Each structure stands twice: as structure tokens, then as C-alpha cells.
Amino acid sequence: MTRDDLTTRLSSLVGDAGLITEADRMSGYLTDWRHAYAGSAAAVVRPASTAEVAAVVRLCREAGVAVVPQGGNTGLCGGSMPDSSGRQVVLSLDRMRRIRGVDPVNQTITVEAGVILQSVQEVAAAEGCLFPLSLGAEGSCTIGGNLSTNAGGTGVLRYGNMRDLTLGLEVVLPDGRIWNGLRGLRKDNTGYDLKHLFIGAEGTLGVITAAVLKLFPAVRSRATAWVALPSPQAAVDLIGLVRALCGDRLTGFEILSRQSLDFVLRHRAGSRDLLGAVHPWYVLVELSDTLPGAGLDGLLETALAEAFDRAVASDAVVASGPAQVAALWALREGISEAQNFEGPSLKHDVTVPVSSIAAFVEQTDRALRAAVPGIRIVTYGHIGDGNLHYNLSKPVGSDDDAFRARAEELARVVYDSTSSFDGSISAEHGLGQSKRDVIATYKDATELDLMRGIKGLFDPGSLMNPGKVLPHA
Incomplete structure (x- = not known):
């Protein structure tokens, strides 16, 4: 089948609004947001329904054309980019943005894969509920992409990641069949739990088109503190102390190095250091409760007082209102963008046991500084689940290309x-x-x-997002 034949048949399936073949209009789908990855495609297809997705996948399978599913294109590992051949089809879910239903009694929301994460949060809030997934790209990332990478974010400590927040899926399989697993059940012990194969599979086993997600009671009181620490070990000690005193009210516990904060203060307009003095490490601690007036400020202050008594914390401020809370979270969420102003950013997203964080940071920092004297290490992340974003910036004044050339070595x-x-x-x-x-x-x-066996069973022709996740055998 020629490219023209393929695009003609695709157009008959999705209409003019659902097909893009012009180079200038396709460009936004063929380069990731950081311009770190780029590819080429025969076409970008934008189905408006699950039936259209299935028809597109069947046609591509018949033609032997690979399909690259794409959500909000906010990923960091090139998982939604086509290769450079120009023969693959990008299948964007950005027209599938329907909220199919909200069930406050069952505490579920059913949404299509192209729905923006922030929209899910807002719809849930309008129903007096909470959808707790929260991350820096929430205004542009989609639920399909969140599911494909098993997104975590800042609330994992209390609510879990997308795997924990999902009850059911609807998926178009590589052969074009539709699996309807959209069940809002907390208990379904009838064999293999298939949804977990697709969550985190990055579109290599099928195209997620809709999901049933868990909702939670709305948060009605909150307390947030910015705490200065002498070391990563102090952060581990502090989270243990806060957990012991506050239980599951502990919702967020984010760590960041002084280097991370320096970049934000330098490049984010309006940001400021509320503590004034320079400290090597900081954590952002947040408590939340479903009860209004739950006295969380007092509870957090009690925990911090004990932290000072134990010499765990060096300084702290408890946010005095919503504006200060937003300002503190902006310091945390602004790190990745701010680092881009400092030249190449070599990003790493790792996890170790919480008990090993301090030793891991010490060992890794020492090895990196031995490899590249003057390297600037931007360490931050979700310390409660052991997830650190271990990003690297070049030494001041050094060459961009020379630093990029060492990316694999430093990784x-x-x-x-x-x-x-x-x-x-x-x-x-x-x-x-x-x-x-x-x-x-x-x-x-x-x-x-x-994993290869599962891939071969679902996608024997390797036409579903090939070249991603699985290494060459």
C-alpha cells in the first residue's frame, strides 16, 4: 500500500479533521516538548472515538504500518515519538476528551484517554471529590499518557501512582479488537488482572482509549511547611518523625537540593527564598485532611518542634495562606524548567529504598564529581517513595556539546x-x-x-510503538 493509498483510507475512517499530512501541521507531533527527540511520520491520525481508533489500528496492521500512540507529548524519554523512517503513523488521542461519567457514590470517574489531567481534577472537585494525581505537566499531560507511563507525581506517598488509581480500562489491541474492561469494581477476583499489563507499557501492547479512575473525599484543610535540612539523612529522619505523629495526613514530602533552588530563584520571576540563609537541603511538607478546621498547622508545628529538638531541621516556615502555599509549590515545580536555562539538562529518574537515600546520594555525588569536576547536580523528588530526579548540568563556562557527548557515560x-x-x-x-x-x-x-513473550503474544508483528521499552534481543 502506497503512502497516498494509506492516507486516503485513513481519511475515510477519521475524516478531514482527524488526519494531518502537511509537514508544518505535523511538526508539533513529531518533536517532544524539550526538543530532545524528533521523528518523521507518514501521517498524524486523530480519531474521535474508540471505534475510529480500532479502525485505524486494523488498517495499519493490514498495511504493515507501525502505530505510535501519543497523548499530551509531555514525556521525557521519547516514548511517544516516531522513528526517522517517515513510514510510521502517529495516533494522537487529543480529540478523545470526553468525560464519560462521574459516580460520586462509587467514587469513580470514567474518562477518555485524551482528557487533560487538570480537567479530571476540576471535574472531580466540582463533584466534591478529589482526583489526587498531581505533577508539573498537569495542565497539558493526558490521562492516556499518565497511564502509559504509570505516572506518580507528588501524591504517591498517600494515594499511590496511576496503577493504584485505576480500576478499569478500555483498550484497542494491536489486532484492532476492543477490550472493554471499564469496570468500577474494587474487587474482581476472576483471573488475570489485565489492566496492569497496559499501565506502564507505553503503548507497546495496545492503545488505551478510556479509564475508570478512583476518586477520594475532597481535601478541606491543609498545612504546608518549607523546612531547611543539613543532609538527605535528615530528610529521611524527618519523614519518619512526621509519619509517626501525623499518620496518613502526610500527603506530600518533596526534597530538593540547594542547587535546585538556586536555579529556580535565578530563572523563575517572582520567586524568593523564604528562609534567607543558605542551607544545603530543603523539604516541602504537606498535611491534608477531609475535615475543615482539622488543626493541621498546630500538628505540623508540633512535628517541626520535635525535629528541631532532635537537630533534624535547621529552619522552617509554615505557610500562612493559599498564596504562600502556591509560592512554595512553585519553587518545587519550577526546577525542571529553570534548569533548561543553564544549558543541557541530563535527566535521570531513579528510585531506591527510602532507607538508602542518604548513602545513595553521597555515593552518586562523589562519583559524578570525580568524573566531571564542577558538575552541577540538581537533585529533587518524592522522598517518601524513594524517587529522586537526579539531573545534571554542565560546569559553569564549559561547552554544551562536550557535556552532551558524555550523557551516556554519566547516565x-x-x-x-x-x-x-x-x-x-x-x-x-x-x-x-x-x-x-x-x-x-x-x-x-x-x-x-x-516481557518479550507478552509483547510477542499481543503484538506478533511488532507494529505497536516499536523500538520502545524493550531492548533488542
Whole structure:
């Protein structure tokens, strides 16, 4: 089938509004938001329904054309980018933005894959409920993308990641069949729980088109503190102390290095350091409760007083109102963008046991500084679940291209250290194409064989997002 034949038949399935073939209109779908990955495509297809997705997948299978599912294109590992051949089809879910239903009694919301995460949060709030997934790209990332990478964000400590927040899925399989698993059940013990195969699979086993997600009671009181610490070990000690005193009211616990904060203060307009004095580490601590007037400020102040008594905390401020809360979260959420102003940003998303964080940071920092004297290490993340974003910026005044050329070498430093603590080289960003091959070094060979077997069963022609997640055998 020629390209013209393919596009003609695709147009007959999705209409003019659902097909893009012009180079200038396709460009936004063929480059990721950081311009770190780029590809080419025969067409960008934008189905408006699950039936249209299924028809497109069937046609592409018949034509032997690979399909690359894409959500909000906010990923960091190139998982939603086509290759450079120009023969693949990008299947964007950005027209599938329907909220199919909200059930406050069952505490579920059913949404299509193209719905923006922030929209789900807002619809839930209008029903007096909470959808707790929260991350920096929530205004542009989609539920399908969140599911494909098993997104985590800042609320994992209390609510879990997308795997924990999902009850049911609707998926178009690589052969075009539709699996309707949209059940809002907390208990369904009838064999294999298939949804977990597709969550985190980055579109390699099928196209997620809709999901039933869990809702929670709305938060009606909140307390937030910015705490200065002498070390990562102090952060581990502090989270244990806060957990012991506050229980499951502890919703967020984010750590960041002074280097991370310096970049935000330098490049984010209006940001300021509320503590004044320079400290090596900081955490953002947040408590929440479903009860209004739950006295969380007092509870948090009690925990911090004990932290000072134990010499765990060096300084702290409890936010005095919503504006200050937003300002504190802006310091945390602004790190990734601010780092881009400092030249190439080599991003790593790793996880180790919480008990190993301090030793991991010490060992990894030492190895990186030995490899590149003057390297600026931007460490931050969700310390409550052991997930650190271990990003690297070049030494001041050094050459951009020379630093980029060492990306693979420096990634190995971070990943070798992660592996030595029985950690994972991807906590929430996925593998995509950036970690596809290196994962073979760090994942058990039997586990990889099982994953290849599952891929072969679902997609024997390897036409569903090929070249992602699985290393070449």
C-alpha cells in the first residue's frame, strides 16, 4: 500500500479533521516538548472515538504500518515519538476528551484517554471529590499518557501512582479488537488482572482509549511547611518523625537540593527564598485532611518542634495562606524548567529504598564529581517513595556539546549507583527510547524474556510503538 493509498483510507475512517499530512501541521507531533527527540511520520491520525481508533489500528496492521500512540507529548524519554523512517503513523488521542461519567457514590470517574489531567481534577472537585494525581505537566499531560507511563507525581506517598488509581480500562489491541474492561469494581477476583499489563507499557501492547479512575473525599484543610535540612539523612529522619505523629495526613514530602533552588530563584520571576540563609537541603511538607478546621498547622508545628529538638531541621516556615502555599509549590515545580536555562539538562529518574537515600546520594555525588569536576547536580523528588530526579548540568563556562557527548557515560554512573542499592533506573518517566537498551544491563534476563513473550503474544508483528521499552534481543 502506497503512502497516498494509506492516507486516503485513513481519511475515510477519521475524516478531514482527524488526519494531518502537511509537514508544518505535523511538526508539533513529531518533536517532544524539550526538543530532545524528533521523528518523521507518514501521517498524524486523530480519531474521535474508540471505534475510529480500532479502525485505524486494523488498517495499519493490514498495511504493515507501525502505530505510535501519543497523548499530551509531555514525556521525557521519547516514548511517544516516531522513528526517522517517515513510514510510521502517529495516533494522537487529543480529540478523545470526553468525560464519560462521574459516580460520586462509587467514587469513580470514567474518562477518555485524551482528557487533560487538570480537567479530571476540576471535574472531580466540582463533584466534591478529589482526583489526587498531581505533577508539573498537569495542565497539558493526558490521562492516556499518565497511564502509559504509570505516572506518580507528588501524591504517591498517600494515594499511590496511576496503577493504584485505576480500576478499569478500555483498550484497542494491536489486532484492532476492543477490550472493554471499564469496570468500577474494587474487587474482581476472576483471573488475570489485565489492566496492569497496559499501565506502564507505553503503548507497546495496545492503545488505551478510556479509564475508570478512583476518586477520594475532597481535601478541606491543609498545612504546608518549607523546612531547611543539613543532609538527605535528615530528610529521611524527618519523614519518619512526621509519619509517626501525623499518620496518613502526610500527603506530600518533596526534597530538593540547594542547587535546585538556586536555579529556580535565578530563572523563575517572582520567586524568593523564604528562609534567607543558605542551607544545603530543603523539604516541602504537606498535611491534608477531609475535615475543615482539622488543626493541621498546630500538628505540623508540633512535628517541626520535635525535629528541631532532635537537630533534624535547621529552619522552617509554615505557610500562612493559599498564596504562600502556591509560592512554595512553585519553587518545587519550577526546577525542571529553570534548569533548561543553564544549558543541557541530563535527566535521570531513579528510585531506591527510602532507607538508602542518604548513602545513595553521597555515593552518586562523589562519583559524578570525580568524573566531571564542577558538575552541577540538581537533585529533587518524592522522598517518601524513594524517587529522586537526579539531573545534571554542565560546569559553569564549559561547552554544551562536550557535556552532551558524555550523557551516556554519566547516565551509567547514576544507574550503576542506583543498581548497587537495588533500585530502579526509571521510577515514573518510563523507558521510552532513551532507556530502552540500557535497561538490559539492569533488569533480570528472565524478566526481560517474559516481557518479550507478552509483547510477542499481543503484538506478533511488532507494529505497536516499536523500538520502545524493550531492548533488542
